[in-house]
Amino acid sequence: xxxxxxxxxxxxxxxxxxxxxxxxxxxxxxxxxxxxxxxxxxxxxxxxxxxxxxxxxxxxxxxxxxxxxxxxxxxxxxxxxxxxxxxxxxxxxxxxxxxxxxxxxxxxxxxxxxxxxxxxxxxxxxxxxxxxxxxxxxxxxxxxxxxxxxxxxxxxxxxxxxxxxxxxxxxxxxxxxxxxxxxxxxxxxxxxxxxxxxxxxxxxxxxxxxxxxxxxxxxxxxxxxxxxxxxxxxxxxxxxxxxxxxxxxxxxxxxxxxxxxxxxxxxxxxxxxxxxxxxxxxxxxxxxxxxxxxxxxxxxxxxxxxxxxxxxxxxxxxxxxxxxxxxxxxxxxxxxxxxxxxxxxxxxxxxxxxxxxxxxxxxxxxxxxxxxxxxxxxxxxxxxxxxxxxxxxxxxxxxxxxxxxxxxxxxxxxxxxxxxxxxxxxxxxxxxxxxxxxxxxxxxxxxxxxxxxxxxxxxxxxxxxxxxxxxxxxxxxxxxxxxxxxxxxxxxxxxxxxxxxxxxxxxxxxxxxxxx
Numbered sequence: 001x002x003x004x005x006x007x008x009x010x011x012x013x014x015x016x017x018x019x020x021x022x023x024x025x026x027x028x029x030x031x032x033x034x035x036x037x038x039x040x041x042x043x044x045x046x047x048x049x050x051x052x053x054x055x056x057x058x059x060x061x062x063x064x065x066x067x068x069x070x071x072x073x074x075x076x077x078x079x080x081x082x083x084x085x086x087x088x089x090x091x092x093x094x095x096x097x098x099x100x101x102x103x104x105x106x107x108x109x110x111x112x113x114x115x116x117x118x119x120x121x122x123x124x125x126x127x128x129x130x131x132x133x134x135x136x137x138x139x140x141x142x143x144x145x146x147x148x149x150x151x152x153x154x155x156x157x158x159x160x161x162x163x164x165x166x167x168x169x170x171x172x173x174x175x176x177x178x179x180x181x182x183x184x185x186x187x188x189x190x191x192x193x194x195x196x197x198x199x200x201x202x203x204x205x206x207x208x209x210x211x212x213x214x215x216x217x218x219x220x221x222x223x224x225x226x227x228x229x230x231x232x233x234x235x236x237x238x239x240x241x242x243x244x245x246x247x248x249x250x251x252x253x254x255x256x257x258x259x260x261x262x263x264x265x266x267x268x269x270x271x272x273x274x275x276x277x278x279x280x281x282x283x284x285x286x287x288x289x290x291x292x293x294x295x296x297x298x299x300x301x302x303x304x305x306x307x308x309x310x311x312x313x314x315x316x317x318x319x320x321x322x323x324x325x326x327x328x329x330x331x332x333x334x335x336x337x338x339x340x341x342x343x344x345x346x347x348x349x350x351x352x353x354x355x356x357x358x359x360x361x362x363x364x365x366x367x368x369x370x371x372x373x374x375x376x377x378x379x380x381x382x383x384x385x386x387x388x389x390x391x392x393x394x395x396x397x398x399x400x401x402x403x404x405x406x407x408x409x410x411x412x413x414x415x416x417x418x419x420x421x422x423x424x425x426x427x428x429x430x431x432x433x434x435x436x437x438x439x440x441x442x443x444x445x446x447x448x449x450x451x452x453x454x455x456x457x458x459x460x461x462x463x464x465x466x467x468x469x470x471x472x473x474x475x476x477x478x479x480x481x482x483x484x485x486x487x488x489x490x491x492x493x494x495x496x497x498x499x500x501x502x503x504x505x506x507x508x509x510x511x512x513x514x515x516x
Contacts, residue, residue: 012050035097096204148479230287265367272384291416301512317486
């Protein structure tokens with residue numbers, strides 16, 4: 001291979017960055033340098049000392065990618081089509097050369113946990129995920145985020161621009177590839193160190209921490225898309241489907257007991273009301289105060305079976321029961337009992353039917369966090385039944401809101417934190433321009449914003465729109481839509497009829513007593 005001075009120079013910058021961020025130690029430097037040379041097809045290192053320490057790693061990686069694309073000898077081997085996916089595969093391999101071995105990371109995590117506490121350990125692990133470019137902060141910074149008022153609590157809304165769209169060349173190539181057999185899914189522990197393919201991301205800089213939850217082998221990692229602070233994923237060691245069961249509550253409580261500064265929750269285990277990955281048992285958590293946690297407590301209940309627990313119906317659009325207590329074992333039994341009662345419960349006056357021809361419809365989305373010395377277990381009642389009127393789901397975003405949100409309401413949205421599709425960024429800009437210039441009627445079906453036309457006209461009728469306030473107004477109205485979406489997903493509506501039905505379930509099937 002011919003030498004490339006610019007790429008060799010970038011390798012020295014990467015080494016300086018890795019030393020500065022403590023991705024590896026002084027005595028690892030020669031090994032790291034040789035690994036980089038091998039990955040980038042260089043026959044020798046840069047021949048002069050380099051002192052520059054990059055502050056943003058993605059700038060150096062982009063510099064390397066651009067240089068390779070112009071290197072007639074290297075690009076056919078490393079970036080044959082110079083697509084974004086190929087660049088991601090290569091820059092992850094580069095960062096994998098500089099990221100400590102899994103055993104070293106686990107050892108450092110556990111040492112910090114034992115000497116300085118669990119928060120110091122997660123601080124270290126999260127910083128590693130950022131510094132190793134596993135979490136691509138430059139892309140996450142593109143996301144749009146704002147707060148929106150609602151009658152229940154202030155919602156958090158994001159437009160997700162982190163995941164770039166594949167270009168047509170990649171889409172064509174993907175059609176020719178056989179399906180991946182290894183790893184079995186994106187959550188399997190076998191992703192750690194995986195080289196990636198055009199259809200599966202590279203994970204050489206990915207690290208996971210082993211955990212013991214409920215006497216079982218689990219692992220913790222951070223989400224590469226980090227929708228909120230320290231967004232973690234806790235995954236089962238075996239590739240087994242998600243299921244809300246007795247041990248689900250025990251595992252979640254065990255995790256929050258070990259990581260008291262984190263909340264943890266599981267997606268529901270049924271289609272429509274579940275998450276995007278139901279094939280691998282996992283849950284999500286993080287160091288964030290979700291909107292749901294700010295909602296008010298309504299009626300209080302007691303249980304003769306679970307005397308150490310306070311029970312509340314919550315002022316939240318998705319029907320939520322909150323169990324508060326100190327004993328994880330008692331809370332596990334109480335939450336499981338509630339789950340079993342709900343699983344078999346039908347209330348046709350509120351469109352709730354537990355089974356159709358033997359197919360189950362009822363389940364729970366559980367969320368757990370610490371409140372002072374207590375555990376708080378939020379049990380969100382879900383039902384995935386469909387009807388002729390609502391073929392996507394009776395308790396699913398209804399069609400009038402699909403122009404903003406039509407995807408399933410999973411764990412994160414259940415808590416009032418919305419992750420909206422990236423298409424909205426451009427569509428809302430087009431809409432804002434048309435509203436300011438009073439040219440909404442010029443939008444036709446060829447416009448990406450056409451689907452929002454009726455909604456925009458309603459906004460115009462109710463507001464005086466200027467160039468200064470248009471985006472704030474649109475964002476506020478997106479919040480209104482998101483509130484309606486949550487209300488659609490609630491099995492008991494936030495009216496007197498819904499209240500009566502909810503309390504009837506709690507005082508009959510669940511066996512609670514209403515406190516006067």
